[in-house]
Amino acid sequence: xxxxxxIKQVPDTTEVKLxxxxxxxxxxxxxxxxxxxxxxxxxxxxxxxxxxxxxxxVVCMGPPQADxxxxxxxxxxxxxxxxxxxxxxxxxxxxxxxxxxxxxLKTLDFDVIITGRQAIDGDTAQVGPQxxxxxxxxxxxxxxxxxxDGKALIVKRQFEDRYHMIKVQTPCLITALSELAKPRYMTxxxxxxxxxxxxxxxxxxxxxxxxDPANIGLxxxxxxxxxxxxKQAKGAGTxxxxxxxxxxxxxxxKLVEKHIx
Amino acid sequence: xxxxxxxxxxxxxxxxxxxxAENEIKPIAKEMDEKEEYSMELVQKLQKCHMFGIPYSKExxxxxxxxxxxxxxxxxxSKVDASTGITLSVHTSLCCPCIxxxxxxxxxxxxxxxxxDGTKVGCFGLTEANAGTDAAGVQTTADKxxxxxxxxxxxxxxxxxxGFADTFIVFAxxxxxxxxxxMSAFILDREMEGLSVSENIERMGIRAASNCAVTYENVRxxxxxxxxxxxxxxxxxxxALGGGRIGIGAQSVGIAQGAINEVLKxxxxxxxxxxxxxxxxxxxxxxxxxxxxxxAARLMVWRAATAKDNHENYAPLAAMCKLFxxxxxxxxxxxxxxxxxxxGYCREYPVERAMRDAKITEIYEGTxxxxxxxxxxxxxx
Numbered sequence: 060x061x062x063x064x065x066i067k068q069v070p071d072t073t074e075v076k077l078x079x080x081x082x083x084x085x086x087x088x089x090x091x092x093x094x095x096x097x098x099x100x101x102x103x104x105x106x107x108x109x110x111x112x113x114x115x116x117v118v119c120m121g122p123p124q125a126d127x128x129x130x131x132x133x134x135x136x137x138x139x140x141x142x143x144x145x146x147x148x149x150x151x152x153x154x155x156x157x158x159x160x161x162x163x164l165k166t167l168d169f170d171v172i173i174t175g176r177q178a179i180d181g182d183t184a185q186v187g188p189q190x191x192x193x194x195x196x197x198x199x200x201x202x203x204x205x206x207x208d209g210k211a212l213i214v215k216r217q218f219e220d221r222y223h224m225i226k227v228q229t230p231c232l233i234t235a236l237s238e239l240a241k242p243r244y245m246t247x248x249x250x251x252x253x254x255x256x257x258x259x260x261x262x263x264x265x266x267x268x269x270x271d272p273a274n275i276g277l278x279x280x281x282x283x284x285x286x287x288x289x290k291q292a293k294g295a296g297t298x299x300x301x302x303x304x305x306x307x308x309x310x311x312x313k314l315v316e317k318h319i320x
Numbered sequence: 321x322x323x324x325x326x327x328x329x330x331x332x333x334x335x336x337x338x339x340x341a342e343n344e345i346k347p348i349a350k351e352m353d354e355k356e357e358y359s360m361e362l363v364q365k366l367q368k369c370h371m372f373g374i375p376y377s378k379e380x381x382x383x384x385x386x387x388x389x390x391x392x393x394x395x396x397x398s399k400v401d402a403s404t405g406i407t408l409s410v411h412t413s414l415c416c417p418c419i420x421x422x423x424x425x426x427x428x429x430x431x432x433x434x435x436x437d438g439t440k441v442g443c444f445g446l447t448e449a450n451a452g453t454d455a456a457g458v459q460t461t462a463d464k465x466x467x468x469x470x471x472x473x474x475x476x477x478x479x480x481x482x483g484f485a486d487t488f489i490v491f492a493x494x495x496x497x498x499x500x501x502x503m504s505a506f507i508l509d510r511e512m513e514g515l516s517v518s519e520n521i522e523r524m525g526i527r528a529a530s531n532c533a534v535t536y537e538n539v540r541x542x543x544x545x546x547x548x549x550x551x552x553x554x555x556x557x558x559x560a561l562g563g564g565r566i567g568i569g570a571q572s573v574g575i576a577q578g579a580i581n582e583v584l585k586x587x588x589x590x591x592x593x594x595x596x597x598x599x600x601x602x603x604x605x606x607x608x609x610x611x612x613x614x615x616a617a618r619l620m621v622w623r624a625a626t627a628k629d630n631h632e633n634y635a636p637l638a639a640m641c642k643l644f645x646x647x648x649x650x651x652x653x654x655x656x657x658x659x660x661x662x663x664g665y666c667r668e669y670p671v672e673r674a675m676r677d678a679k680i681t682e683i684y685e686g687t688x689x690x691x692x693x694x695x696x697x698x699x700x701x
Contacts, residue, residue: 130332245336247370247383247393254329 060113060207060229063103063167064137065160065190068121068128072179077289084180094173095237096312102240103205105136110278111207114138116167117203120148120160133253134245140166141170145262150197151182158279159188162269163261165196172232176201184234193233199225200234210320230297321388324619325608333389336394339368341404345644351400352528353673356520358407359528360484368403372411373436376420380428387563390623391570398574399581400670402677403528404546405571412479413436413564414685415442418489418505422548422556431507435487443485445534446557453690455557456500456531460536470494470506471544472514472539476683482517485529486510490536491557492552503553507545514539525676526584531557552628562635563628565642566684569621572645572681573662576614576652579674584658586663597659606659610652617645636698643691646681653678 070089078085088140093101102126104115104242119125143163151159161187164172172194174187184200191198204215208226216223216234225232245253263272273279314320321328329492344365351360371392374390376382390412398405419432435441451457472492482488488508495502508515518533548556584607587598597603620641627634643685653675657664666670684687 127332129326130328134336136331221384244331244340244369246368247333247336247374247385247389248334248378250336250371251384252376263608 060107061168061170062107062113062115063169063172064100064104064115064117064132065164065187066117066119066128066135067094067175067178068092068125068134069178069180070121074250083287084146091124091128093131094175094178094180096177097237098175099237100173100233100235101135101137101176101182102242103202103235104171106198106240107205107207107241108136113170116141116169118143118160118163118167119315120144120151120156120163123260123267126312130250130253131245133256133258134249135243136249140256140258141259142258143262143266144260145264146156149271151275152278152280152282153185153189153308154279154282155185155275157186157193158270158274159266161190161193162184162266164190165269166261166266170229172196172230174232174234176234176236187232187234194230194232195233196230197227198232198234199227202233202235203238205233205239211216221225247282321622322516326388326392326623329385329388330392333385334392335395336369336385337371337393339370340365341396341400345397345437346400349403350402350667350670350673352401354527356522357411358484358530359442360463362404363407363484366408367438370438370499371408372438372441373416374412374418376432376436380420380454383436386536386625387490387566387628391566391621391625393545394567394570395574395577396412397463398571399520399578401450402529402571402575402674402681403526404524405567405574406480406529409564409685410444410569411442413567414444414560415481415485415487415489417560418444418556419507419557419597422505422552423507426544427507427547432489438675440486441481442483442489442695443479443559443687444489445482446477446491446561447476447478449475449477453623453687456503457489457553458493458500458503459462460490460492460506461496462494462506462541465495468543470541470543472506472508472536472541474536476534477537478512478521478531479517479532479534481531482532482534483520485530488515488534489547489554489560492536494553498551500554501551501643502558502619504550505547505556506541506554506559508536508541511665512541518544523680525673525680527676540647561685562638565638565644565691566621566624566628566686568681569624569641571620572642572649572678573614573618575674575678576610576645576649577619579653579656580610581665581672582669582671582674583607583659586660590660592665596685603659606655610655614652617641617648620644636695639686639691639694642681642686643688646678646688649678652674 068091071092075089108115116139118136118141163187177184199214201217202214203217206213211228214225233256351701370383373382374385375387378384378571435442462470463471488507493502495505514537590597622643624637656671657675
């Protein structure tokens with residue numbers, strides 16, 4: 060099975076702060092990590108490879124510094140790594156990003172593409188599904204578990220109050236929840252090997268025939284950030300010292316009064 | 321390392337060691353210390369990450385990294401648990417080098433491979449009840465029988481890892497009349513008849529590490545398990561110890577840095593006289609002095625490791641880094657306990673353990689006094 064995992068390098072949001080004046084992320088001194096859902100995707104891919112044989116190729120779009128994220132994936136056991144990087148790709152929104160990644164994936168042979176559900180620095184959960192649409196392949200999002208069934212996969216998809224068991228033919232795309240698999244550590248020898256391998260870099264010139272240049276970068280992005288701001292702290296809530304039944308009634312009344320329900 | 325900076329590969333290795341130490345070792349370090357028992361589950365996790373074969377060639381199943389990377393591992397694990405440091409160190413820089421540097425090709429394939437590929441754990445038996453710094457005073461004997469095999473008799477003290485190790489490097493006299501020149505080195509297996517390991521010796525620090533007396537009673541050792549030639553034992557032991565000191569230097573740096581890291585968190589929270597104690601100049605200056613010494617010690621460790629990686633004469637550099645770093649570890653952990661006051665003395669906080677653990681770094685793999693003998697010798701004083 061040929062598996063491709065798409066990953067993003069993100070600032071470790073457990074350590075990130077917002078600049079109160081500009082409302083943008085303070086990235087100085089903040090460590091960069093592989094997005095947690097994507098890392099679970101890498102682990103799931105490696106487990107699939109261990110079951111069925113084949114290869115795991117990891118793909119990342121980002122600046123040259125994202126190289127280290129790909130090395131980490133190689134050190135975990137991925138076979139090949141590709142960095143999609145070009146100044147022309149900068150400022151892309153989810154649509155433009157998916158356009159570029161899909162263009163990169165068109166250069167590869169694959170059975171399964173795994174992406175993380177969403178990145179912790181944007182939380183849109185759009186790029187994975189958009190890649191599948193652009194490649195015209197079926198997709199299953201919010202995967203908690205993946206099993207191989209011949210040439211198909213059976214995916215347990217998390218849903219609001221239940222889960223779905225979905226059988227999907229390959230080639231397909233799956234978006235991974237972090238619950239899908241607990242990522243393994245890199246190994247010392249894996250890191251040595253990772254830096255002996257070549258990370259292939261594909262830029263605008265390499266991919267220009269695979270996308271419409273009007274659909275990439277800042278100019279090709281249909282969404283723009285209008286304003287970003289920090290949430291105001293909420294005031295103190297109301298404390299009800301009444302019986303449980305009375306409290307339920309009071310809360311329901313309030314929700315109806317505020318047209319929430 | 322280039323220009324005092326780690327390479328990209330070394331930085332990623334350091335990140336692996338740091339995360340592994342934080343997630344896998346730190347949560348159980350206190351419990352292991354209290355129980356005076358090392359976790360076998362942790363040994364397996366370390367082996368899985370290839371941390372038991374860091375500076376060994378891939379040709380023999382090692383990780384293929386350098387000595388400097390090994391010191392990074394030693395520092396990161398020792399920041400949270402010095403017992404893990406010594407467990408790794410005795411295996412990696414005392415047991416394995418004997419086979420790697422003096423073993424035949426056949427011995428390397430047979431004995432080194434399982435040690436560095438993460439299958440087996442090794443230990444090193446030189447010290448005896450009456451042969452400590454005076455290692456030439458070893459009394460364990462290895463007598464040749466009619467087949468040319470050896471019969472080993474004697475007792476070794478303070479053999480780290482011996483409680484669970486599979487492979488034992490043992491030093492014994494093949495010719496008592498020659499003194500240290502009659503000493504030879506052998507590769508033994510735990511299962512050999514006549515080899516018995518005592519209970520863990522009760523100690524002040526590094527209490528989770530396994531450290532026992534090992535008795536050899538008529539242990540028959542086939543002749544293909546002699547390392548090098550008869551009479552090379554003392555040289556083999558001194559070579560291994562010479563490199564091992566770099567690891568102990570790194571362990572010392574880790575113990576000290578780990579204690580500073582704990583204190584840095586504490587002083588920002590602890591309030592006295594109406595303000596957090598990090599606002600007091602005494603706190604600031606003490607931490608500044610301690611960090612400066614730790615950084616100096618680390619650079620000395622890296623210098624010695626780089627010299628070993630470059631096959632230069634590293635012995636005096638290793639002795640210097642061990643001498644300095646171990647003294648810094650003791651001074652700094654004592655200072656950290658002092659900055660935390662009564663709470664520093666409590667077992668609830670890890671600096672108490674760090675201070676107990678630090679002491680041994682001035683003693684094992686050559687005391688500070690022995691280091692001064694080596695350093696002054698290299699200066700031709």
